[in-house]
Amino acid sequence: MRVLVVNAGSSSVKLRLLDEHDSLVRSEDLSAGTDGIDTARLADVLRAWPAPDVVGHRVVHGGTRFTGAVRVADEVRAGLEDLIDLAPLHQPKSLAALDAVTALLPDVAAVACFDTAFHSTIPEAAATYAVPREWRERYAIRRYGFHGLSHAHCARRAAEVAGLDAPRIVSCHLGAGASLAAIVDGRSVDTTMGFTPLEGLVMATRSGTVDPGLLLWLEEHEHLTPHEVATALEQRSGLLALAGTADMRDVEARAENGDPDALLAIDVSVHRLAGAIGAMAVAAGGLDLLAFTGGVGEHSALVRRRAAERLAFLGVAVDSRRNDAAQGDADISAVGAAVHTVVVTAREDLRIAHEARTLLDG
Incomplete structure (x- = not known):
C-alpha cells in the first residue's frame, strides 16, 4: 500500500511518498507561512507523483476523543476543528494541509494520525494535574503530551538498534x-x-x-x-x-x-x-x-x-x-x-x- 505522508509544521509542509516496503519514493518540502500553504506548488507536486493508495496526515492534537488513527470523514473533520482551542498554533496548520490535499485527492482515503494519541496510555497519576475538579472536567485539563509519533518510532527502532x-x-x-x-x-x-x-x-x-x-x-x-x-x-x-x-x-x-x-x-x-x-x-x-x-x-x-x-x-x-x-x-x-x-x-x-x-x- 503506497502512502502519502503529510506533515504540516510551523513553516513548511513535508510530503513523503512511501511504497509498500517503506522505501522513500518521493520527497518534497513546501513553504507554509502565515499566508497558508502554497497550494499551486502542492498541486504541481501531486500531479507529478505516482498516486497514493492512502494519505496519512500528522495532526498535533487528538484531545480525549481521538486516541488512535482515524479515517477522516465530515464528523471527524468537525471534531478536529473543535480541538483548535487546545492547540491554536498547530491544529489550524494541520487542518489546512488536510483540506488542501483532500481537495486535490478527493477519492483517496485520508487518515489522521495524532501526536497526542501515543500518550493516551499514561496512567491517571501521571496525567492528572492537582487543580480544581471543575477545571479538569469542564476544560478537559490533563497531561496530553506531544511528539508521540516521533517517540513511538524512536522506541521501536531504538530497541532494534540495541538488540x-x-x-x-x-x-x-x-x-x-x-x-x-x-x-x-x-x-x-x-x-x-x-x-x-x-x-x-x-x-x-x-x-x-x-x-x-x-x-x-x-x-x-x-x-x-x-x-x-x-x-x-x-x-x-x-x-x-x-x-x-x-x-x-x-x-x-x-x-x-x-x-x-x-x-x-x-x-x-x-x-x-x-x-x-x-x-x-x-x-x-x-x-x-x-x-x-x-x-x-x-x-x-x-x-x-x-x-x-x-x-x-x-x-x-x-x-x-x-x-x-x-x-x-x-x-x-x-x-x-x-x-x-x-x-x-x-x-x-x-x-x-x-x-x-x-x-x-x-
Whole structure:
C-alpha cells in the first residue's frame, strides 16, 4: 500500500511518498507561512507523483476523543476543528494541509494520525494535574503530551538498534521543540510535555517548565496581558533568551569560544534534560535504553555526552568515539554500560504510514 505522508509544521509542509516496503519514493518540502500553504506548488507536486493508495496526515492534537488513527470523514473533520482551542498554533496548520490535499485527492482515503494519541496510555497519576475538579472536567485539563509519533518510532527502532526486546526506554526528542517519554513494553507511561507543548524541557524559543507563580507575578506587577506572557514564553524564551540564538549549533560554537551566555544556556539545558530523564526512568520503573532523536538529539554529540555524564549513577555511559562519529541510527554505548544509549533518525513518516496501513487493513 503506497502512502502519502503529510506533515504540516510551523513553516513548511513535508510530503513523503512511501511504497509498500517503506522505501522513500518521493520527497518534497513546501513553504507554509502565515499566508497558508502554497497550494499551486502542492498541486504541481501531486500531479507529478505516482498516486497514493492512502494519505496519512500528522495532526498535533487528538484531545480525549481521538486516541488512535482515524479515517477522516465530515464528523471527524468537525471534531478536529473543535480541538483548535487546545492547540491554536498547530491544529489550524494541520487542518489546512488536510483540506488542501483532500481537495486535490478527493477519492483517496485520508487518515489522521495524532501526536497526542501515543500518550493516551499514561496512567491517571501521571496525567492528572492537582487543580480544581471543575477545571479538569469542564476544560478537559490533563497531561496530553506531544511528539508521540516521533517517540513511538524512536522506541521501536531504538530497541532494534540495541538488540533488546521490549525494554524500559526513555526517548528524547530534542529539536526546536523537545520532550521526553517513558516507554514500557512499547507503551507511553509518562512524558514531559503537558496540557500544552510549553511544559518540560528548555527548547529553542520555548521556556519549558516555569513556576506558575512567576507568571501571575508578572501579570500583577508588570501589568502584562496573558497574550504578552504567552508570546514571550512561546517565542522569546528558551535558548533564544539564554544565548541570543535559538540554534543549538550556534550556541555550541559560541560556547567553544568561551561565550558565558552560551555556556550557561548549555548548562541549563543539560541540567533540565538530565533531571527529566531521571524522572522518566522512575516512571518506567528503571532504565534499559536511552534514545536520542530529533535535530539536536541526532546531531549534538555534546548534549548527548553531557547528559550521559550526569546520568552515570543510573548506568549510562557513552563511547566518546562512537558518540562523536554517530550518523543515522547508531549505538553509542560504552562497552559494558548497564544502560544502552542509541541515536535514532527521526522518521515520523514511517510511523504515520504504519498507522494508516494498520487502520485500513484492520
